[in-house]
Structures are given as structure tokens and as C-alpha cells.
Amino acid sequence: MIIPLLIAPPFFLYLLSKLRQLAIAHEQLMVIASTDGLTSCFNRAAFTTLVDAYLDRVDRQEKGGEGALLVMDVDHFKNVNDNFGHDMGDEALKLIAQSIKSTLREVDLVGRMGGEEFSVFLPGIAPDRVVMVAERIRETVKAVNFCPQGIPCNLSISIGGATYVRTASFSELYKLADKLLYDAKRQGRDRVELCQLGSGPPLAAAH
CATH class of the missing domain: 1.20.5 (Single alpha-helices involved in coiled-coils or other helix-helix interfaces)
Structure with missing residues (x-):
């Protein structure tokens, strides 16, 4: 014993x-x-799940809310890979991810949706403030000092965003934001296009 x-x-x-x-x-x-191994952002599956879960909870508990989903794409990213190699392309993506995160609140979510596309979810933010946040992200990325092989290389992103002031789903927001992202690219890149879900004209068209 x-x-x-x-x-x-x-x-x-x-x-x-x-x-x-x-x-x-x-x-x-x-x-x-x-987590995306390169940028330490949420991967697409995790980001989508988290945003959907948040929107569902807000819908059930508060019967709606307000916020925004931004979708952004690095402009002419293929040129970075072609001119400097994929390793330098990866470094550019890391710098861009860090720049995006540096502009946001702790409650905001950042996801890498694949390739050079990122998405940001901004819960509980008024539509008129989303313009300022999106512009701050765009300007911060543009100010990144990226010099592969000692050669200055300018980086920029195009941003499409969908704001909401009622019940919304991730798929609704993403579909609208993605459309506005391509509008921003067609209109010259390095710009922001925003619209409120369920409304008509864009909230902003800035560059």
C-alpha cells in the first residue's frame, strides 16, 4: 500500500x-x-466562418446591426513576382498584411482570401466612418517601403466595400464588395469604392 x-x-x-x-x-x-501561414491572417475558411457567426449572433440578439466588409486586391501583383521572384512576392504580401493590421482596431478581422486578395470585417462601425478606414488602409499600403534587390517598388491596393445597417450575411456582403473591387480596378486601381447593402449609388469613389 x-x-x-x-x-x-x-x-x-x-x-x-x-x-x-x-x-x-x-x-x-x-x-x-x-491561420494563413505566410501572412498570419485568418485563412479564407476561418475568416468566412467567423464573420458569418458574428452576423448570425447579432441578427438573433440585436435584430440587425451595422458594420462593413472590405475586399482588397494588390494592384499589378503579377509584375512583382515576374520581376523579382515569388520570394519577394511573398515578402510584399507580408508587408501589406502588416500594414492592413496596423490601421485596424482589435475587434476587426483580417483574412487572406487567396493569392493577393485580402478581406477586412469591421463590426459595429457606422457607414460614414468606413470611408475613412478604407482610405487609411489604402494610404498605409501605398506608403510601404518595399525595395527588392535594392530597387524601389511601389505597392498599392484596390478596395471594394459593402456596408450594412440591417440584417446581412457574409455572402451578400462579399458579393457586393467583390463587385465594387472590380469597379475600382476598372477605374484605374489604387482607389476605394464603397456602397451600402440594399442601396443605390456608392458611398465613395476615392483615389
């Missing part, structure tokens, strides 16, 4: 230690599964 009693405490501590390690490992795996 004495030997089991002597063994039990160390074994119990060992078991607790292993359980903590497993919990930490599980948390790390969850982070890896939901």
Missing part, C-alpha cells in the same frame, strides 16, 4: 503535465488550421 501511495502523486502530476501539453498542442493546431 505504501508504494502506490508514493507513486500516485508524481504520476498524477505527470498526467496533469501531459494533459496541459495536449491542450496546448490542440490550441496550436487550431491556430495553424485557421
Whole structure:
């Protein structure tokens, strides 16, 4: 009886230690599964799920709300890869992701939707403030100092955004924001196009 009693405490501590390690490992795996490895933004699946879950909760608890979804694409990114290589293209994406994050609040979400496309969800923000946030993102990216192989290379992004002041879904917001992103590209790139979901004319057309 004495030997089991002597063994039990160390074994119990060992078991607790292993359980903590497993919990930490599980948390790390969850982070890896939901995060884009290059930019440390949420990946597309995680970003979409989080935004949809937020919008669903707000709809059920508050019967609507306000906020915005921005979709952005790096202008002429193929030229960066072609002229400097994919490694430098990756560095450019990292710098752009860092620049986007630096302009946002803690509650805002940033996702890499694939390739050179990013998306930002701005919960609980009035439509008239979204213009300022989007412009700040655009200007911050444009100010990035990117000099691959010592050669200055200007970076810029085009932004399309959908604001909402009622019940909305991710798919509705993304469809409108994506359309406005391509409007921004067609109109010369390095600009912002915003519109309120369910309304007519754009809120802003800036460059």
C-alpha cells in the first residue's frame, strides 16, 4: 500500500503535465488550421466562418446591426513576382498584411482570401466612418517601403466595400464588395469604392 501511495502523486502530476501539453498542442493546431501561414491572417475558411457567426449572433440578439466588409486586391501583383521572384512576392504580401493590421482596431478581422486578395470585417462601425478606414488602409499600403534587390517598388491596393445597417450575411456582403473591387480596378486601381447593402449609388469613389 505504501508504494502506490508514493507513486500516485508524481504520476498524477505527470498526467496533469501531459494533459496541459495536449491542450496546448490542440490550441496550436487550431491556430495553424485557421491561420494563413505566410501572412498570419485568418485563412479564407476561418475568416468566412467567423464573420458569418458574428452576423448570425447579432441578427438573433440585436435584430440587425451595422458594420462593413472590405475586399482588397494588390494592384499589378503579377509584375512583382515576374520581376523579382515569388520570394519577394511573398515578402510584399507580408508587408501589406502588416500594414492592413496596423490601421485596424482589435475587434476587426483580417483574412487572406487567396493569392493577393485580402478581406477586412469591421463590426459595429457606422457607414460614414468606413470611408475613412478604407482610405487609411489604402494610404498605409501605398506608403510601404518595399525595395527588392535594392530597387524601389511601389505597392498599392484596390478596395471594394459593402456596408450594412440591417440584417446581412457574409455572402451578400462579399458579393457586393467583390463587385465594387472590380469597379475600382476598372477605374484605374489604387482607389476605394464603397456602397451600402440594399442601396443605390456608392458611398465613395476615392483615389
